[in-house]
Amino acid sequence: MKGTMLYGPRDVRFEERPDPKIIEPTDAIIKLSAACVCGSDLWPYRGVDPVKQPVPMGHEYVGIVEEVGSAVRNIKPGQFVVGSFFASDNTCEICQAGYQSSCIHRQPGAPTGAQAQYARIPLADGTLVATPDIPADDLIPSLLTASDVLGTGWFAADAANVKPGSTVAVVGDGAVGLLGMLSAKQMGAERIIAMSRHETRQQLAREFGATDIVIERGDEGVAQIKDMTNGIGAHSVIEAVGTQEAMMQAIRSTRPGGYVGFVGVLHGVEIPGEEFFFSHVHLHGGPAPVRRYLPELINLIWSRKINPGKVFDLTLPLEQVVEGYRAMDERRAIKALLRP
Amino acid sequence: MKGTMLYGPRDVRFEERPDPKIIEPTDAIIKLSAACVCGSDLWPYRGVDPVKQPVPMGHEYVGIVEEVGSAVRNIKPGQFVVGSFFASDNTCEICQAGYQSSCIHRQPGAPTGAQAQYARIPLADGTLVATPDIPADDLIPSLLTASDVLGTGWFAADAANVKPGSTVAVVGDGAVGLLGMLSAKQMGAERIIAMSRHETRQQLAREFGATDIVIERGDEGVAQIKDMTNGIGAHSVIEAVGTQEAMMQAIRSTRPGGYVGFVGVLHGVEIPGEEFFFSHVHLHGGPAPVRRYLPELINLIWSRKINPGKVFDLTLPLEQVVEGYRAMDERRAIKALLRP
Numbered sequence: 001m002k003g004t005m006l007y008g009p010r011d012v013r014f015e016e017r018p019d020p021k022i023i024e025p026t027d028a029i030i031k032l033s034a035a036c037v038c039g040s041d042l043w044p045y046r047g048v049d050p051v052k053q054p055v056p057m058g059h060e061y062v063g064i065v066e067e068v069g070s071a072v073r074n075i076k077p078g079q080f081v082v083g084s085f086f087a088s089d090n091t092c093e094i095c096q097a098g099y100q101s102s103c104i105h106r107q108p109g110a111p112t113g114a115q116a117q118y119a120r121i122p123l124a125d126g127t128l129v130a131t132p133d134i135p136a137d138d139l140i141p142s143l144l145t146a147s148d149v150l151g152t153g154w155f156a157a158d159a160a161n162v163k164p165g166s167t168v169a170v171v172g173d174g175a176v177g178l179l180g181m182l183s184a185k186q187m188g189a190e191r192i193i194a195m196s197r198h199e200t201r202q203q204l205a206r207e208f209g210a211t212d213i214v215i216e217r218g219d220e221g222v223a224q225i226k227d228m229t230n231g232i233g234a235h236s237v238i239e240a241v242g243t244q245e246a247m248m249q250a251i252r253s254t255r256p257g258g259y260v261g262f263v264g265v266l267h268g269v270e271i272p273g274e275e276f277f278f279s280h281v282h283l284h285g286g287p288a289p290v291r292r293y294l295p296e297l298i299n300l301i302w303s304r305k306i307n308p309g310k311v312f313d314l315t316l317p318l319e320q321v322v323e324g325y326r327a328m329d330e331r332r333a334i335k336a337l338l339r340p
Numbered sequence: 341m342k343g344t345m346l347y348g349p350r351d352v353r354f355e356e357r358p359d360p361k362i363i364e365p366t367d368a369i370i371k372l373s374a375a376c377v378c379g380s381d382l383w384p385y386r387g388v389d390p391v392k393q394p395v396p397m398g399h400e401y402v403g404i405v406e407e408v409g410s411a412v413r414n415i416k417p418g419q420f421v422v423g424s425f426f427a428s429d430n431t432c433e434i435c436q437a438g439y440q441s442s443c444i445h446r447q448p449g450a451p452t453g454a455q456a457q458y459a460r461i462p463l464a465d466g467t468l469v470a471t472p473d474i475p476a477d478d479l480i481p482s483l484l485t486a487s488d489v490l491g492t493g494w495f496a497a498d499a500a501n502v503k504p505g506s507t508v509a510v511v512g513d514g515a516v517g518l519l520g521m522l523s524a525k526q527m528g529a530e531r532i533i534a535m536s537r538h539e540t541r542q543q544l545a546r547e548f549g550a551t552d553i554v555i556e557r558g559d560e561g562v563a564q565i566k567d568m569t570n571g572i573g574a575h576s577v578i579e580a581v582g583t584q585e586a587m588m589q590a591i592r593s594t595r596p597g598g599y600v601g602f603v604g605v606l607h608g609v610e611i612p613g614e615e616f617f618f619s620h621v622h623l624h625g626g627p628a629p630v631r632r633y634l635p636e637l638i639n640l641i642w643s644r645k646i647n648p649g650k651v652f653d654l655t656l657p658l659e660q661v662v663e664g665y666r667a668m669d670e671r672r673a674i675k676a677l678l679r680p
Contacts, residue, residue, distance in 0.1 A: 093570070093572060093595075094572060094595065094596050094597065097595075097597045098597060099596045099597035099620055101620070102596030102597065102620045104571070104572065230433070231444070232433060232434060232444065244613075247613065255433075255434065255437075256434050256439045256442030256626075257434065257437045257438060257439035257442065262617070265614075265617060266613030266614050266616070266617045267613075267614070268613070269612075269613025269614070270610040270611065270612060270613060271610065271611040271613060271616070272609075272610060273584075273587065273606030273607075273608070273609025273610060273611060274605075274606050274607070274609070276606070276611070276626075277602070277605060277606045277625065277626045277627070278626060278627065279626065280439055280441070280442045280626045280627075281624075282622065282623070282624040283622070283623045283624070284621075284622040284623070285617065286596075286616075286617045286618060286619065286620040287617070287618065287620075
């Protein structure tokens with residue numbers, strides 16, 4: 001088959017790869033119906049995360065089950081499935097508490113890479129969720145978002161304790177931040193403040209439910225949020241970037257007793273203890289336990305109540321994956337959809 | 341009157357001070373029935389927090405109302421009252437959400453100092469809670485703990501999301517940590533692991549509800565907690581110290597999806613973002629909103645369901661306050677009660 005490998009900074013290649021095979025009896029092999037490039041793929045692509053050896057890329061996936069291992073009970077060949085970037089048994093104490101992305105048997109969700117024609121998925125019964133039927137083609141982009149970017153935005157809003165009537169600020173206007181806004185709206189937020197200075201992203205933010213746009217960043221952005229909230233800050237803030245500036249902007253935009261949900265993979269961030277102590281903010285985040293939310297998200301998409309697939313503003317054939325990386329790296333695209 | 345002043349490192353004096361007077365119409369003057377030395381008083385006493393000018397000391401108090409300002413409606417002379425280390429209006433949006441220690445009109449709870457014969461309490465109606473009657477003398481130490489150390493331990497357990505059946509670890513065996521154990525037990529914790537290497541404190545820990553003692557610290561302490569919890573860590577961890585080591589011990593002892601409640605004033609602590617991201621831990625704490633809990637805590641004490649006053653292992657006449665500081669500094673006493 002053909003798949004995507006990263007060899008070093010900005011050296012990504014679409015090339016011949018071995019066909020994935022069942023290794024463990026709990027594995028499944030899926031034929032990808034769609035894949036995409038993740039914001040987090042850009043960290044190693046840009047060389048921020050070192051690449052020590054060539055690595056298969058892609059961890060967001062939907063597809064048709066081709067084959068399952070002898071111990072797989074619930075997932076069957078022919079089903080259309082959605083998975084996540086971590087494989088989980090969905091039965092351990094941590095999974096049962098809703099933290100499947102910290103499953104005690106956690107593995108990479110698609111170790112052979114999902115920017116490919118086929119992928120091996122470990123712990124198939126725990127990891128994959130089948131849709132009610134083979135989906136209409138126009139639902140596929142939205143179902144793909146459930147695999148990571150929507151699931152992550154949803155977790156961010158949940159971790160930020162968004163409730164009906166909440167005022168929510170969102171730091172980061174990438175795909176996760178934008179779908180955090182969609183999630184906050186679904187959870188009943190009354191006011192959703194998008195912190196964004198890019199016009200095309202502002203438009204999508206409004207489509208997804210943003211009621212206000214703040215273009216200022218850092219201390220000025222914080223001052224704007226305070227001005228809009230009687231001087232006390234938002235109830236809930238989503239941090240969807242992962243830098244020091246974004247994290248501090250999030251903490252400082254939150255009222256005492258409020259919540260920051262953070263999902264940008266933190267890079268070089270140190271949270272200053274004394275300031276955090278007096279902020280009275282709740283802080284929670286990390287790698288989203290997407291599996292927890294998949295049944296609900298699939299249902300919302302299937303019934304066409306949400307259309308998160310709009311976040312893909314570039315669609316390419318899978319073999320042009322390299323251009324997908326370039327377009328996202330240069331911020332020409334919010335998120336690139338790849339169709340095999 | 342006489343009161344306590346800190347002039348510099350280890351230079352604390354009990355001396356003649358001006359009688360407190362009503363300044364704002366929302367003030368009350370109370371005659372102290374008891375006061376005490378707080379673990380946080382040791383930071384400036386030891387010179388860790390710089391002392392730029394002589395400061396009146398003491399922020400935990402119970403007493404009889406002597407006089408109230410013209411705008412005070414609910415608090416009346418002759419009542420026995422319990423307050424807290426921050427004065428709050430108890431009506432603003434932040435107070436109503438339960439974060440009175442971040443009240444938008446927040447002031448020091450006893451600006452004239454509570455290690456004294458009399459104290460001025462700002463925002464009396466919002467800050468003070470009257471007991472049902474003048475308490476029996478043996479209830480006074482427990483009522484005094486509600487003013488800070490019990491309220492803080494209670495908030496730590498609440499911030500750590502202690503629920504019936506929880507496994508709770510407590511980092512710190514000072515008065516706050518010990519009363520965090522008492523609080524966790526009241527909240528229904530099944531297992532309470534005290535991290536303590538001091539025998540007298542271990543005994544009190546067991547009296548307050550600890551089911552297990554771990555004497556190891558740092559990574560070894562974390563390994564012990566993991567060993568006791570199927571390798572995954574506690575549901576809830578209380579951090580009641582405020583140092584880098586204690587905070588990391590707390591985060592690392594918590595299972596993914598679990599909660600750290602931290603109440604030790606953080607000194608020189610930086611929370612490493614990437615480790616925290618992958619820990620999946622909820623983090624919440626800060627200056628305890630004691631006012632939120634006062635009615636419930638007074639009720640528990642009044643009905644003799646809890647006896648937090650046991651935390652005082654040294655009782656001195658107020659004029660010997662200097663010896664109270666020394667005994668706590670040298671860890672000869674867990675907490676010193678002062679009786680005027």
